[in-house]
Amino acid sequence: MNIAKVVVDVPASQTDRVYDYLIPAKLMDVLQPGMRVIVPFGNRRIMGFVLQISNRTEVDKLKEIQETMDLLPALTPELLDLGVWMGEQTLSFHITALQAMLPQAMKATYKKILVRTGDIPDELQSVFSKDNTALFEQFEQSGVSFAMLQQAIKAGQVELRYQVNSKETKKTVRMLDTKQTTEELQAELSNVNPRAMKQRALLEHFIEEPGPVAQKQLLSIYQTTASTLKPLLDAGILQAYDKEIMRDPYEDRKIEPTKPLELSDSQARALQPILKSILTEKHDVFLLHGVTGSGKTEVYLQAIQQVLDKGQEAIVLVPEIALTPQTVNRFKGRFGSDVAVLHSALSAGEKYDEWRKIQRKQVKVAVGARSAIFAPFENLGIIIIDEEHETSYKQEDHPKYHARDIAIFRGKYHHAPIVLGSATPSLESYARAEKGVYQMLELPERVNDASMPDYQIIDMRDELHAGNRSIFSRELLDQMKERICKKEQTVLFLNRRGYSTFVMCRDCGHTVECPHCDITLTYHRSSEQLKCHYCGYEEPVPHFCPSCESDTIRYFGTGTQKVEETLTQLLPEARVIRMDVDTTRRKGSHEKLLGAFGRGEADILLGTQMIAKGLDFERVTLVGVLAADSMLHLPDFRAAEKTFQLLTQVSGRAGRHALPGEVIIQTYSPEHYSVELAASGDYRPFFQTEMQTRRVFQYPPYYYLALLTISHQNQVKAMQTTQTIVQLLQKHLSDQVRILGPTPSPLARIKDRYRFQCMIKYKNEPNLRDVIRRILHYYEDARKKEDLQIHVDLQPYSLM
DNA sequence: CAGTATATTATA
DNA sequence: ATAATATACTGA
Numbered sequence: 001m002n003i004a005k006v007v008v009d010v011p012a013s014q015t016d017r018v019y020d021y022l023i024p025a026k027l028m029d030v031l032q033p034g035m036r037v038i039v040p041f042g043n044r045r046i047m048g049f050v051l052q053i054s055n056r057t058e059v060d061k062l063k064e065i066q067e068t069m070d071l072l073p074a075l076t077p078e079l080l081d082l083g084v085w086m087g088e089q090t091l092s093f094h095i096t097a098l099q100a101m102l103p104q105a106m107k108a109t110y111k112k113i114l115v116r117t118g119d120i121p122d123e124l125q126s127v128f129s130k131d132n133t134a135l136f137e138q139f140e141q142s143g144v145s146f147a148m149l150q151q152a153i154k155a156g157q158v159e160l161r162y163q164v165n166s167k168e169t170k171k172t173v174r175m176l177d178t179k180q181t182t183e184e185l186q187a188e189l190s191n192v193n194p195r196a197m198k199q200r201a202l203l204e205h206f207i208e209e210p211g212p213v214a215q216k217q218l219l220s221i222y223q224t225t226a227s228t229l230k231p232l233l234d235a236g237i238l239q240a241y242d243k244e245i246m247r248d249p250y251e252d253r254k255i256e257p258t259k260p261l262e263l264s265d266s267q268a269r270a271l272q273p274i275l276k277s278i279l280t281e282k283h284d285v286f287l288l289h290g291v292t293g294s295g296k297t298e299v300y301l302q303a304i305q306q307v308l309d310k311g312q313e314a315i316v317l318v319p320e321i322a323l324t325p326q327t328v329n330r331f332k333g334r335f336g337s338d339v340a341v342l343h344s345a346l347s348a349g350e351k352y353d354e355w356r357k358i359q360r361k362q363v364k365v366a367v368g369a370r371s372a373i374f375a376p377f378e379n380l381g382i383i384i385i386d387e388e389h390e391t392s393y394k395q396e397d398h399p400k401y402h403a404r405d406i407a408i409f410r411g412k413y414h415h416a417p418i419v420l421g422s423a424t425p426s427l428e429s430y431a432r433a434e435k436g437v438y439q440m441l442e443l444p445e446r447v448n449d450a451s452m453p454d455y456q457i458i459d460m461r462d463e464l465h466a467g468n469r470s471i472f473s474r475e476l477l478d479q480m481k482e483r484i485c486k487k488e489q490t491v492l493f494l495n496r497r498g499y500s501t502f503v504m505c506r507d508c509g510h511t512v513e514c515p516h517c518d519i520t521l522t523y524h525r526s527s528e529q530l531k532c533h534y535c536g537y538e539e540p541v542p543h544f545c546p547s548c549e550s551d552t553i554r555y556f557g558t559g560t561q562k563v564e565e566t567l568t569q570l571l572p573e574a575r576v577i578r579m580d581v582d583t584t585r586r587k588g589s590h591e592k593l594l595g596a597f598g599r600g601e602a603d604i605l606l607g608t609q610m611i612a613k614g615l616d617f618e619r620v621t622l623v624g625v626l627a628a629d630s631m632l633h634l635p636d637f638r639a640a641e642k643t644f645q646l647l648t649q650v651s652g653r654a655g656r657h658a659l660p661g662e663v664i665i666q667t668y669s670p671e672h673y674s675v676e677l678a679a680s681g682d683y684r685p686f687f688q689t690e691m692q693t694r695r696v697f698q699y700p701p702y703y704y705l706a707l708l709t710i711s712h713q714n715q716v717k718a719m720q721t722t723q724t725i726v727q728l729l730q731k732h733l734s735d736q737v738r739i740l741g742p743t744p745s746p747l748a749r750i751k752d753r754y755r756f757q758c759m760i761k762y763k764n765e766p767n768l769r770d771v772i773r774r775i776l777h778y779y780e781d782a783r784k785k786e787d788l789q790i791h792v793d794l795q796p797y798s799l800m
Numbered sequence: 801c802a803g804t805a806t807a808t809t810a811t812a
Numbered sequence: 813a814t815a816a817t818a819t820a821c822t823g824a
Contacts, residue, residue, distance in 0.1 A: 020812050
């Protein structure tokens, strides 16, 4: 057993296979599958994952593994299996799938280093630093001729080394301790100059309180600096050393411990089957459909409790934007230090430490966004996906996985149940629950006897006819005034998706477009620039229309800043907190703003998507949605579903406690079923209506989708290639399949590349992945040489 | 025909 | 992805 099967860190189709390496004697008893290693590859050194240790190989001359990067496997056997499966399912490289399961900090970085080993010309010497090394990059920038370096390397005067590093760093604190006994210290004390008061104080500390202490802490207690310490360290009386510590992003937060709450009847009814699956170790998938405020989280908490009691572990996925301190506190409050939290707001180091807590089994519960589904637990008892309908569970770049699919894979492996929770389930999940593939659990009413809020839909066209050109309807304005009088609070939601600010000429209707993409430029007020969100192009706002030279350039669209301004004009007495990307960029600002709102320091909370979820404030009795229909016109078959979900979620922020809630929805499409049915608060009618549409147009959940996007600088080339691909697909797939295209992508041009798509609708195509793989292989040369790009997305969430 | 740009190929 | 090697292509 001296051969390791290794996947190397070269994401390319040619290297997407397993390479065999000899295990050197020093690693013989150390190396295990799942470890990262450094291996020679060609004349470089690169990182790789050990998949397997074996005694067989087909290759005559094997190279040796150079060294290991881990002492504990980074990936468990389960995750290694998952990597294979995920690579196949998403048509990604094996290495890409494996990398996706680890924190960014564990990704390898590569450096080429020049080392001087002999006499070299002065000109070349100038590149090297004092220690006779130089980064290869430095050499390239230095302007010294390549030939000179080549010669020096040939002559053995310079060596080129390939260095592999991992980005992970471990945080340490400086500790102080002494090896001497109290008596010896007493003796030392008498030697210290009596005028060195602070030094004496530090020594006395070690006499009174023996044992190691953090330097920072000690110095602050005795109000002194490291200079006091120095003589003691120099004399060898005290010793300093660095102790590794875990970064704790939540260390200075006080979290009140909570006890399990008494469950309502329906909560108890929903919990029962979950507990049963946990106990019998059955891989069931539950769809927990509970209206907003119905207490889904308490059900999760009690299910997790059962898992922990059994000595098992739990993963809870929460959408990134809902991963607020409030949410985290609910889990930390119940399970304390057994919880690790993984989300994007943490620094790379913090994420790495949270991950290691899981790896070392120092925690039992992982709460996090999409990638937390890869938490390296080995005895999983349950996986919970909250807000399961959220599209952010689908990763948009390779590997394009859906966390729900990964959860089901892991659930099967561990014989553990999966709970998908939502007030507005995805049609896919609800349809599966109806068919009995998943088990349906319902929480039809709110806890605390709170009733569902009252709804009002305002047709903004009527407002316009009545001469109100403001972004606020009269009704909403009146209601907000009333709330301020009653000392109640309002949440205002501005849906900005598919809706951005742009400039338009009032005279001729000209809008400014990106010269490289077929898209209108977005107006950025802070910099007075027009920017393209797809390629980064920007230009200053023109003073005159580029088309007709009139000076009637105006801004359109509504940003939160604009709403805030209007609000202060119309309701000068209102105290407004605005939450958007700009005001929450700084770390902790999110929490600060919500905290202030929670304490009643503002009357109105104005925000985008980020306020749609999880907020739970007692005094919020009014929710206003400013542009309910802004998503409906997007080229997306899920537009109605997303609108319905969003309206239901936002409305769920109102009247969650004793005070009754009211919801006002402003829209230009009051008759659209997604708006109307959100008002009814009832999921089923919407589900049934939407299912009909999906059936007629042959969309999920009736059909599976695969989307191929082909792009090239040359429009004709892109179109023709897509045409050929369509024909190839038609030829090799079954005759039940529906293939659409070539169609120009909704974003027909990005970065000067024309984009065409082909959509495959299918029910059962076991060969699909193989056929696509063959097509990709067929175009391999063209992709490299002619810069043709082919993107494949199976079960896409974005059709752009 | 050397010297250099470009395509091909292997990476264990 | 990257580097070495094979091949094609300039300019003498």
